[in-house]
Every structure is written in structure tokens, then in C-alpha cells.
Amino acid sequence: xxxxxxxxxxxxxxxxxxxxxxxxxxxxxxxxxxxxxxxxxxxxxxxxxxxxxxxxxxxxxxxxxxxxxxxxxxxxxxxxxxxxxxxxxxxxxxxxxxxxxxxxxxxxxxxxx
Amino acid sequence: xxxxxxxxxxxxxxxxxxxxxxxxxxxxxxxxxxxxxxxxxxxxxxxxxxxxxxxxxxxxxxxxxxxxxxxxxxxxxxxxxxxxxxxxxxxxxxxxxxxxxxxxxxxxx
Numbered sequence: 079x080x081x082x083x084x085x086x087x088x089x090x091x092x093x094x095x096x097x098x099x100x101x102x103x104x105x106x107x108x109x110x111x112x113x114x115x116x117x118x119x120x121x122x123x124x125x126x127x128x129x130x131x132x133x134x135x136x137x138x139x140x141x142x143x144x145x146x147x148x149x150x151x152x153x154x155x156x157x158x159x160x161x162x163x164x165x166x167x168x169x170x171x172x173x174x175x176x177x178x179x180x181x182x183x184x185x186x187x188x189x190x191x
Numbered sequence: 192x193x194x195x196x197x198x199x200x201x202x203x204x205x206x207x208x209x210x211x212x213x214x215x216x217x218x219x220x221x222x223x224x225x226x227x228x229x230x231x232x233x234x235x236x237x238x239x240x241x242x243x244x245x246x247x248x249x250x251x252x253x254x255x256x257x258x259x260x261x262x263x264x265x266x267x268x269x270x271x272x273x274x275x276x277x278x279x280x281x282x283x284x285x286x287x288x289x290x291x292x293x294x295x296x297x298x299x300x
Contacts, residue, residue: 084234118200118292120193120197120293121280122290123287123288136287168234168235176284176286177223179225179237180237180288181237182227182235182236184234185232185234187232
């Protein structure tokens with residue numbers, strides 16, 4: 079049963095703490111992405127990775143970091159430098175980078191207080 | 192600056208009628224367009240796509256129309272069903288995907 083898993087579904091953290099969101103895919107996709115969704119806004123690209131050991135900043139990378147040590151895993155760390163971290167975070171993957179359908183995980187709702 | 196815009200935040204349609212969701216984009220270099228459907232607290236699911244070499248693509252009850260000169264695409268759902276009630280995002284691709292802000296569709300039984 080192929081797909082993308084994100085865990086946990088809900089995450090609560092205190093301000094000033096780093097937090098890592100998990101994203102795993104078993105679709106054998108090369109490209110992976112992290113998006114953030116805020117109310118009334120579209121999905122905004124945080125980071126993407128075209129291949130293992132490679133990643134690039136998206137439009138809103140400040141305050142975030144990622145790693146891509148394995149093809150199936152693309153964790154996102156929300157650091158204390160992110161000024162407004164409370165949001166719905168979505169991970170996606172596609173067979174290759176570019177003009178290919180992206181498959182999304184169920185998302186993680188992060189609340190920082 | 193928003194490169195992909197969905198100017199209608201919400202739309203209500205009677206069951207059985209046609210739903211038309213609209214999307215405008217600003218970058219003429221975009222050459223691949225997609226529609227995604229999203230339920231609350233879930234990730235978007237791919238619905239239908241269209242390449243810029245076409246002006247129409249159909250998949251069952253869903254049809255996407257592309258008007259390149261107007262930089263406009265639309266999604267038609269006919270007939271609309273209550274299960275179609277969701278938020279619909281359009282996306283456009285050049286070197287990366289840009290998503291619209293979404294339109295919340297409610298199909299009234």
C-alpha cells in the first residue's frame with residue numbers, strides 16, 4: 079500500500095523549541111517537497127529535494143531546515159528562528175522534479191504557544 | 192505576489208448541477224496546470240491536469256479548460272455530487288509549482 083505518511087497529525091510545542099516533522103514515502107519517488115498552508119492562503123513551498131543528499135530552498139525557507147539522507151525520508155525541522163511557526167504542514171513527493179503530479183501526505187498541524 | 196489566483200473563496204451548487212471553479216495565473220511561462228481536491232485536515236489529492244499544448248482535458252465528471260491567451264483555467268464538475276464538497280486548489284508549473292488560495296465548494300443535496 080504505497081503512499082506518504084506524516085507524523086504526528088497534531089503537534090504542540092512551546093515557543094523557543096525546535097521541532098521535527100516526519101515525512102516518509104514508499105512510492106520510490108525521487109523528488110520530495112514541504113509546503114505550509116495558512117488560513118486564506120495557498121500552499122507555499124518551504125523546501126524541496128530533487129534527489130537524495132540534495133535540497134533547495136523554496137519561497138519561505140527562513141527558520142526551517144531539512145535533510146535528505148534517504149530516498150524515502152525528508153524530515154523538516156521548524157527552528158526557534160521561525161517567527162510564525164503555527165500552521166498546517168504538508169509533505170509531498172513526485173516521481174521526478176518538475177512537471178509531475180505531486181502526491182501529498184495527510185499533513186501535520188503544528189501549534190506553537 | 193500571488194502568481195496563481197482563485198478569486199472565489201467559496202461556491203455553492205445544487206446537486207446535479209454544474210460546478211465551475213476558476214483560476215487565473217500571471218506567468219505566461221507556466222506550461223502545466225493541475226487541480227487538487229482537499230478535505231479538512233487531509234492532504235490534497237490530485238484530480239486532473241492539463242498541458243499548455245491542450246485547451247481541454249476530460250476525466251469522467253471532471254473537465255479542465257485552459258485559455259492561454261487569457262491566462263485562465265477552469266474546472267467543470269458535472270453533475271455535481273455532495274461528495275464533491277471540498278476545497279479545490281489549482282496549481283501551475285514552470286520550474287516549480289505555484290498553488291492558488293483555494294475555492295471551497297459546497298454541493299447542496
